[in-house]
Amino acid sequence: xxxxxxxxxxxxxxxxxxxxxxxxxxxxxxxxxxxxxxxxxxxxxxxxxxxxxxxxxxxxxxxxxxxxxxxxxxxxxxxxxxxxxxxxxxxxxxxxxxxxxxxxxxxxxxxxxxxxxxxxxxxxxxxxxxxxxxxxxxxxxxxxxxxxxxxxxxxxxxxxxxxxxxxxxxxxxxxxxxxxxxxxxxxxxxxxxxxxxxxxxxxxxxxxxxxxxxxxxxxxxxxxxxxxxxxxxxxxxxxxxxxxxxxxxxxxxxxxxxxxxxxxxxxxxxxxxxxxxxxxxxxxxxxxxxxxxxxxxxxxxxxxxxxxxxxxxxxxxxxxxxxxxxxxxxxxxxxxxxxxxxxxxxxxxxxxxxxxxxxxxxxxxxxxxxxxxxxxxxxxxxxxxxxxxxxxxxxxxxxxxxxxxxxxxxxxxxxxxxxxxxxxxxxxxxxxxxxxxxxxxxxxxxxxx
Numbered sequence: 001x002x003x004x005x006x007x008x009x010x011x012x013x014x015x016x017x018x019x020x021x022x023x024x025x026x027x028x029x030x031x032x033x034x035x036x037x038x039x040x041x042x043x044x045x046x047x048x049x050x051x052x053x054x055x056x057x058x059x060x061x062x063x064x065x066x067x068x069x070x071x072x073x074x075x076x077x078x079x080x081x082x083x084x085x086x087x088x089x090x091x092x093x094x095x096x097x098x099x100x101x102x103x104x105x106x107x108x109x110x111x112x113x114x115x116x117x118x119x120x121x122x123x124x125x126x127x128x129x130x131x132x133x134x135x136x137x138x139x140x141x142x143x144x145x146x147x148x149x150x151x152x153x154x155x156x157x158x159x160x161x162x163x164x165x166x167x168x169x170x171x172x173x174x175x176x177x178x179x180x181x182x183x184x185x186x187x188x189x190x191x192x193x194x195x196x197x198x199x200x201x202x203x204x205x206x207x208x209x210x211x212x213x214x215x216x217x218x219x220x221x222x223x224x225x226x227x228x229x230x231x232x233x234x235x236x237x238x239x240x241x242x243x244x245x246x247x248x249x250x251x252x253x254x255x256x257x258x259x260x261x262x263x264x265x266x267x268x269x270x271x272x273x274x275x276x277x278x279x280x281x282x283x284x285x286x287x288x289x290x291x292x293x294x295x296x297x298x299x300x301x302x303x304x305x306x307x308x309x310x311x312x313x314x315x316x317x318x319x320x321x322x323x324x325x326x327x328x329x330x331x332x333x334x335x336x337x338x339x340x341x342x343x344x345x346x347x348x349x350x351x352x353x354x355x356x357x358x359x360x361x362x363x364x365x366x367x368x369x370x371x372x373x374x375x376x377x378x379x380x381x382x383x384x385x386x387x388x389x390x391x392x393x394x395x396x397x398x399x400x401x402x403x404x405x406x407x408x409x410x411x412x413x414x415x416x417x418x419x420x421x422x423x424x425x426x427x428x429x430x431x432x433x434x435x436x437x438x439x440x441x442x443x444x445x446x447x448x449x
């Protein structure tokens with residue numbers, strides 16, 4: 001379960017887009033491009049960057065912003081007010097829509113409870129199209145959200161703190177245009193379960209490096225145009241032996257029909273799937289698979305995203321923590337024990353590992369421009385560290401810990417996205433400020449040496 005973060009505001013209010021370099025082609029990898037106010041989650045789409053945060057100005061407010069990716073130029077900002085507290089867990093964008101999900105403090109009579117919230121905005125103007133909450137017994141939190149065809153699909157947890165209560169893994173589908181709740185799926189077996197993340201599996205890979213506009217927007221097409229699109233949710237479930245298994249469930253986003261599901265028995269008593277991503281129709285997930293106190297192992301597994309068919313598994317020795325996973329450019333990169341390890345995306349064969357200085361813990365990775373870039377913490381300063389290595393061989397490319405910002409880390413649940421990439425930049429959501437750095441890589445750097 002996540003902690004509530006109370007964020008301080010800087011005197012004089014917020015500054016939007018403070019610095020811009022004229023050309024990404026002239027900048028070296030790791031160079032600072034532009035900065036924004038602090039943010040909890042970030043997304044990139046079609047030449048734009050979207051962030052979401054909770055701010056305090058005469059009460060807590062949800063702040064959602066849009067900026068141009070290359071320059072950081074301000075496009076729009078929207079605020080949501082009227083709650084004692086609300087916090088975004090993830091922001092995402094597709095076509096002409098932005099979706100945000102999280103939790104809100106809602107008063108029901110004399111009872112205080114936290115409910116899911118899910119909302120959609122126009123990506124061009126920031127107009128709020130709809131905002132909805134879902135009533136929870138006591139505590140509900142939408143941990144992740146994806147736009148899949150004409151649906152917004154969110155996954156999360158509802159917790160009942162009564163003596164006979166517990167956590168339940170929920171996934172819900174909302175109409176993209178109206179916000180109407182269309183379907184609900186939940187894990188009904190005995191024991192605890194927690195929903196962690198949902199991703200969209202689309203008909204074509206959404207590679208928007210070449211476009212700054214919305215010319216390929218399909219948000220107003222009929223449902224038939226999304227035949228074969230899938231939403232995949234994952235999380236943790238407790239089996240009858242009180243061990244924490246991993247649950248992956250793939251849905252038809254229009255109806256909530258479960259296309260396939262897979263349960264992975266790990267023999268552990270804590271934790272869910274630690275990291276998850278989909279690339280080119282393949283779902284990759286990584287998790288600790290035996291007791292860490294006894295040395296432990298961790299593994300990466302690949303399955304066909306549309307059918308659930310098993311592709312490969314690699315088992316690795318002695319982890320303490322598995323944090324994040326990114327897939328792309330023929331590599332699967334996992335942040336584990338503070339470093340990065342990479343595997344062949346087709347076979348699972350180990351390719352390389354990179355270990356930063358002992359004081360640095362790399363947590364959230366992304367793959368772009370022939371680089372594996374990870375954001376994390378420098379424990380000497382508690383500040384943000386961003387490190388890039390060559391995707392093909394793991395050789396060090398650059399590191400930046402000069403930006404005065406503090407990494408967002410939520411512990412065992414890899415909730416939200418604190419890093420995104422596009423237009424030759426990586427975008428970091430952090431405390432004190434969010435910001436963009438130049439990648440400086442080349443696409444062919446993902447090739448094997």
